[in-house]
Amino acid sequence: MQTEHVPSRPHQPAGPSHPPPPSGIGRFAEWASARENRGFADYDELWRWSVGDVARFWEAVWEYYGIRSHAPYESVLVSAEMPGASWFPGARLNYAEHVLGDEDAPERVAIIARSQTVGPVEMTFGELRDAVARARTGLRRLGVGPGDRVAAYLPNIPETVVALLATASLGAIWTSCAPEFGTRGIVDRFAQVDPEVLLVVSGYHHGTKAIDRRQEVARIRAGLPSVRHVVHVPYGSEPLPDTMAWDELLVDSEPLTFVPVPFDHPLWILFSSGTTGLPKPIVHGHGGILLEQLKVHDLSFDVRPGDRFLWFTTTAWTMWNTLVSALLRRAAIVLFDGNPLWPDLGAQWELVLPQGRPPAGRAVRPVPPASARRHRFAPARRGVRLDPRTVRRRRHAQLDQRWNGRVRRVPGGQPLAGRGAG
Known part of the structure; x- marks a missing residue:
């Protein structure tokens, strides 16, 4: 079995006369x-x-x-x-076989999770493999196999990643939506794909606000007659009646194996926004996503083994799937669930700045080391409070200007390999 090809990077002595390692x-x-x-x-x-x-x-x-x-x-x-x-x-x-890889570095960190509902969680690749093996065994016990659908009403937490990879390892098909969606938004999507298993939480916290989702879960279950099993993931909330507990799903473990499927076998189903009629299901296959995400994370994002990759997203957006795929590069993915503006704008900077939060009252302006690969941010004017609508208009104008300039610099407006197997 071939191992992942990560071309070696030669040692580069420090100093201005030596170019940085190639991207x-x-x-x-x-x-x-x-x-x-x-x-x-x-x-x-x-x-x-x-x-x-x-x-x-x-x-x-x-x-x-x-x-x-x-x-x-x-x-x-x-x-x-x-x-x-x-x-x-x-x-x-x-x-999933490519995501989890061989057990060559089981102590390498795979997941760093921060949440406003539960405490911090970290998982190594070894722990992730073990959890996926257990979830896979539990799903098999429920009768899940190739082509079956597993739906998740879950936030951006480690259990969601585990469930996705367990589903994919069986050749079953994954789909997910975030718990901030209402009943109609969920049923309009999931009812089109007839899931056999539904994973849910009964609530979560958004900043300091507790959000109860027990009624929504009951209505979703009633609107999905295809569902045979409901698994409740405990997430700082009350148990749900007539459900299987997450721990019960993971109680047994068989050796972790992977069902080989054709290149275009469905991996997951995403959905359009639903602005014109029902949300449209969008099916991505194992092979196309594998090649596309390896290309994107290496050639576009320059993600390398040992890096930490954060993208603020929910499980209803395709960027959550892209976030998970950074594991293909043996990088640690950083999961964040909650209000990104609580208690203030500095909340997420704690995850990305080595020095922690910017001082209170100061502009959020990171000063990264020269070797860091980050975008630069313009400083805000001190002591000036702008109307939020003015801030949004200015920000949109800046984005429009940058986007238009970027399109003119790229031939035909196409990204690298913009057409193909992905």
Whole structure:
């Protein structure tokens, strides 16, 4: 079985005369140059190759990251027509197998969770593997198998990550929404996919406010006749009647294995916002998401083993799935659940600034070390209080200006490999 390919970074002595280590996209460009027996003069040339010869590019991505397939693919791309394109037919793999990897570094931190409902939680890759093995065993005991649907009415907490990976390991299909959604928003989504298992919380805290979700859970259950089992995840809230406790689901453990599935086998179902009619289900497959997320986290985000990756999101947004996928790079994912503005704007900075919160009354302006890979923020004017509407208008204008400039600099408005297996 192949291990993940992470090209080594040579030692770089400190000092202005020595360039920094190459970025993820730089390492890939060097490797691809040797593979293709050609040079890539700059980003634009690499981008043109990625969208001009999509089959060759995605085959390179497959090789570069050492994808583990339990059966070889017959070809890379059968047809480029959309809809109807077929990628890597014959391959059989599993997204969760790549996320959890081998037990080569079980003590490496995988999850750092902070919440306004419960205390801080950290999990190593070894602990994550054990929890997924237990959740997988519990789901199998409930009759979950390939193609079955598991739905989650859960916040951004470690148990949600565990349940997703356990579901994926079985070849079952995952879908999730955040508990701040009301009954109609949940039923409109989940009723379209007929889940067999529903995971829920009965409440949570948003800042200092306790949110009770027991009535919503009862209505959701009534609106989903396909649900055969409801699992209650304790999250600082009261137990729910006629449910299986999370601890009961995890009581037994079998060896962690992964069901090999076809490249395009459904992994999870996301939903559109529902602004025009019912929310539209969007299905992502094991293979496409695996290749796309490896590419995004390495080539776009430059996430490296041992990094810590935070994206403020809820489980109803696709960025939660992207957050989880940073585990593919052996980075620790930082989960945050609660009010991002409580008790003030400095709350999330405690997670990202080594020196902690900015002093009270001071502008939120991080001063990172020279080696840090962070965006710069302009300082606010001291002692001036602006109307919130004025702040929003100015912020939107800044974003529009940056976005328009960025589009003009990228050929055709396309990101690297903007079309393809993802």
